[in-house]
Amino acid sequence: MSENVxxxxxxxxxxxxxxxxxxxxxxxxxxxxANRFGVSRTPVREALMQLDAIGLIEIRPRRGAVVIDPGxxxxxxxxxxxxxxxxxxxxxxxxxxxDEAREAITAAHKRCELSAKAGDSDEYYxxxxxxxxxxxxxxxxxxxxxxxxxxxxxxxxxRRLQLRVRNRLSTSFSEHCAIVDAIFAGNGDxxxxxxxxxxxxxxxxxxxxxxxxxxx
Amino acid sequence: MSENVxxxxxxxxxxxxxxxxxxxxxxxxxxxxANRFGVSRTPVREALMQLDAIGLIEIRPRRGAVVIDPGxxxxxxxxxxxxxxxxxxxxxxxxxxxDEAREAITAAHKRCELSAKAGDSDEYYxxxxxxxxxxxxxxxxxxxxxxxxxxxxxxxxxRRLQLRVRNRLSTSFSEHCAIVDAIFAGNGDxxxxxxxxxxxxxxxxxxxxxxxxxxx
DNA sequence: AATGCCATTCTTGTATACACGATGCTTGAC
DNA sequence: GTCAAGCATCGTGTATACAAGAATGGCATT
Numbered sequence: 228m229s230e231n232v233x234x235x236x237x238x239x240x241x242x243x244x245x246x247x248x249x250x251x252x253x254x255x256x257x258x259x260x261a262n263r264f265g266v267s268r269t270p271v272r273e274a275l276m277q278l279d280a281i282g283l284i285e286i287r288p289r290r291g292a293v294v295i296d297p298g299x300x301x302x303x304x305x306x307x308x309x310x311x312x313x314x315x316x317x318x319x320x321x322x323x324x325x326d327e328a329r330e331a332i333t334a335a336h337k338r339c340e341l342s343a344k345a346g347d348s349d350e351y352y353x354x355x356x357x358x359x360x361x362x363x364x365x366x367x368x369x370x371x372x373x374x375x376x377x378x379x380x381x382x383x384x385x386r387r388l389q390l391r392v393r394n395r396l397s398t399s400f401s402e403h404c405a406i407v408d409a410i411f412a413g414n415g416d417x418x419x420x421x422x423x424x425x426x427x428x429x430x431x432x433x434x435x436x437x438x439x440x441x442x443x
Numbered sequence: 444m445s446e447n448v449x450x451x452x453x454x455x456x457x458x459x460x461x462x463x464x465x466x467x468x469x470x471x472x473x474x475x476x477a478n479r480f481g482v483s484r485t486p487v488r489e490a491l492m493q494l495d496a497i498g499l500i501e502i503r504p505r506r507g508a509v510v511i512d513p514g515x516x517x518x519x520x521x522x523x524x525x526x527x528x529x530x531x532x533x534x535x536x537x538x539x540x541x542d543e544a545r546e547a548i549t550a551a552h553k554r555c556e557l558s559a560k561a562g563d564s565d566e567y568y569x570x571x572x573x574x575x576x577x578x579x580x581x582x583x584x585x586x587x588x589x590x591x592x593x594x595x596x597x598x599x600x601x602r603r604l605q606l607r608v609r610n611r612l613s614t615s616f617s618e619h620c621a622i623v624d625a626i627f628a629g630n631g632d633x634x635x636x637x638x639x640x641x642x643x644x645x646x647x648x649x650x651x652x653x654x655x656x657x658x659x
Numbered sequence: 660a661a662t663g664c665c666a667t668t669c670t671t672g673t674a675t676a677c678a679c680g681a682t683g684c685t686t687g688a689c
Numbered sequence: 690g691t692c693a694a695g696c697a698t699c700g701t702g703t704a705t706a707c708a709a710g711a712a713t714g715g716c717a718t719t
């Protein structure tokens with residue numbers, strides 16, 4: 228546990244929300260949370276204020292906190308922004324690539340290949356996360372990296388759902404291949420274009436998303 | 444004042460930071476703030492936790508809160524991301540433009556023109572803000588709009604400094620003209636390209652930024 | 660029987676009290 | 690004279706107490 232309870236609680240509750248333990252729309256009672264974690268209301272409130280500031284929950288004055296339900300359209304908008312930021316990260320990565328970043332990307336890409344060929348969608352999920360994070364890091368823009376990581380976290384549950392769709396695994400991996408080629412070739416524009424397409428949700432993938440969101 | 448003191452304080456302190464009343468690196472004492480605003484430490488702490496979550500201040504455990512000093516390089520990175528998001532907003536605006544948005548952009552553009560011709564850099568600053576916000580709104584992506592607005596707020600002090608540079612006013616305005624043309628023509632790619640260039644800090648503008656940051 | 664109003668109760672918002680850790684100053688020893 | 694160690698003081702971290710507003714249930718009235 229982190230050194231102060233407030234921060235620890237923030238992470239704990241954030242994880243609970245992102246792993247869907249607290250469903251969208253659910254009310255978060257301060258006393259219930261306090262009892263559950265064995266602390267007083269004060270650090271719980273501090274954690275909730277932070278989650279409110281981040282945008283994960285909404286605190287309505289005198290009426291308590293509820294988990295925000297983004298809704299399909301808003302999730303789509305979030306993917307749209309994510310695609311743009313990843314595109315930028317890719318383009319910067321292509322320009323600023325160094326040995327360390329190249330190795331990190333190669334390693335993550337290899338891991339994706341193995342799990343994709345094994346058809347292990349859970350393992351691919353983690354490998355995919357590592358792959359994208361390697362690209363963020365390769366951009367060598369700390370701020371961009373933070374923004375990407377944060378958005379990535381918030382979109383986690385939906386990404387996971389998407390991987391379940393048809394043969395998304397092999398499609399995703401072949402897109403990764405092209406992205407790696409573009410970055411390693413120093414072709415920033417191409418990397419940007421490919422990443423935007425890879426991350427964004429166009430056409431039928433939006434209805435896939437809506438369908439998978441409905442069945443939770 | 445907002446209905447709960449915590450949120451009010453958050454906005455209050457946030458404004459104080461963004462208007463440079465609290466300088467980067469400055470320590471924010473909880474009791475001092477509590478006395479200044481005539482409240483107890485509790486809501487002050489809640490406000491600080493939120494600002495920490497947003498990234499405006501840093502709370503080091505048991506050592507208090509300090510205003511984050513982004514430093515020139517990080518500010519550059521923030522402008523880089525801002526440019527990308529504004530580019531996306533512009534491209535969406537070009538595709539999704541409706542009458543309402545067109546009028547809002549036209550009005551803000553007109554206001555920019557007047558203040559630019561008058562050489563009133565303060566007035567241009569506000570008109571410029573309205574212009575960019577009109578474009579965010581025209582993108583009709585709530586999430587993107589929020590992200591843009593938030594980043595815009597954080598970059599406020601630096602934007603203001605930039606306008607003081609040489610004949611940035613007229614340069615900025617002529618860029619606006621091209622942007623408006625592209626959006627109204629429905630040319631998303633061009634709007635994106637122009638906005639990226641308009642917002643980003645290339646070449647000498649970075650050293651201008653560094654110079655202006657040094658002299659505060 | 661249904662609806663509206665009032666009271667009770669529950670939960671949030673704020674203040675205060677207490678505890679623990681960090682920082683800085685003073686004193687003593689080398 | 691300088692450096693280190695210990696103590697004191699200040700400030701943060703957490704708990705608890707108290708106040709105020711919202712929700713809910715019951716009672717009365719139509």
